[in-house]
Amino acid sequence: MAVENISSLHLQRRLESSPERVFDAWVNPETVRKWLFTTPTSESNTTQIDARADGQWVITDRRDGVDYKALGVYVEIDRPRRLVFTFGMPQFSPEFALVIVEIAPEGNGSLLTITHERLPWSHVKETEQGWKNMFTQLASVLGE
Amino acid sequence: MVLHLSVLLDRVFHALADPTRRAMLRSLASGERNIGELAAPHRMSFAAASKHVRVLESAGLARRRIDGRAHKFQIEPSALAKADEWLRFYERFWTEKLDALESLLKAEDKAYSSSPDNNTSSRKDKDNGRRKH
Numbered sequence: 001m002a003v004e005n006i007s008s009l010h011l012q013r014r015l016e017s018s019p020e021r022v023f024d025a026w027v028n029p030e031t032v033r034k035w036l037f038t039t040p041t042s043e044s045n046t047t048q049i050d051a052r053a054d055g056q057w058v059i060t061d062r063r064d065g066v067d068y069k070a071l072g073v074y075v076e077i078d079r080p081r082r083l084v085f086t087f088g089m090p091q092f093s094p095e096f097a098l099v100i101v102e103i104a105p106e107g108n109g110s111l112l113t114i115t116h117e118r119l120p121w122s123h124v125k126e127t128e129q130g131w132k133n134m135f136t137q138l139a140s141v142l143g144e
Numbered sequence: 145m146v147l148h149l150s151v152l153l154d155r156v157f158h159a160l161a162d163p164t165r166r167a168m169l170r171s172l173a174s175g176e177r178n179i180g181e182l183a184a185p186h187r188m189s190f191a192a193a194s195k196h197v198r199v200l201e202s203a204g205l206a207r208r209r210i211d212g213r214a215h216k217f218q219i220e221p222s223a224l225a226k227a228d229e230w231l232r233f234y235e236r237f238w239t240e241k242l243d244a245l246e247s248l249l250k251a252e253d254k255a256y257s258s259s260p261d262n263n264t265s266s267r268k269d270k271d272n273g274r275r276k277h
Contacts, residue, residue, distance in 0.1 A: 036244075116231075
């Protein structure tokens with residue numbers, strides 16, 4: 001493994017759609033529910049998105065009768081260039097990551113770059129109260 | 145267990161976030177070094193280099209071997225492997241997601257261009273659907 005490539009993850013993908021369309025696929029709940037946190041065999045998917053800075057997002061995907069959640073908070077929304085959000089899957093790990101999505105026009109389409117950085121666990125602990133508040137709100141939204 | 149791994153990964157990623165420490169690790173990857181050898185390419189004091197090495201040690205990325213009065217350092221690959229494992233997990237995750245996004249956008253484009261009249265969503269999407277592929 002290369003030491004240089006190990007501090008964070010970078011992925012790039014060329015897409016045939018315009019930057020606006022690609023950007024919207026990340027924040028429009030009707031589109032997000034079809035790809036971001038679901039599987040071809042998922043039984044249901046609920047995607048709630050408050051697409052503004054400090055707004056929350058939560059996706060609940062039911063697989064084999066079990067609800068799996070992915071959630072986070074938007075940090076920066078600059079359509080169609082840049083989207084920054086926190087990302088966690090609390091059933092799998094207490095950790096949160098920072099995901100930076102950058103979209104640049106390229107030919108008739110777009111070049112999408114994802115950077116996935118680990119948020120320090122200490123940061124997660126510091127904002128734990130914030131997360132608790134968020135979960136409480138989510139629970140009431142979801143009627144749990 | 146998960147918590148322990150989180151704390152370990154915190155230290156590893158903190159250590160790896162610094163370019164000097166990454167350079168030191170690369171140097172260690174090609175063999176055992178002492179502090180002077182690790183400091184030399186960076187024009188830094190012995191004390192400053194020593195501080196960086198301690199960060200690498202506390203992250204479990206480097207191991208100290210004491211030979212009489214000489215302290216030698218070796219790379220410890222297992223901590224690096226843990227960080228790599230973490231990154232590869234998310235690499236697979238996002239690769240799958242981007243595959244799904246790409247297929248979805250293609251399928252939508254195809255649907256829009258074959259029957260644009262059926263499209264009742266935003267004008268922006270319609271405009272996009274009219275594009276030739």
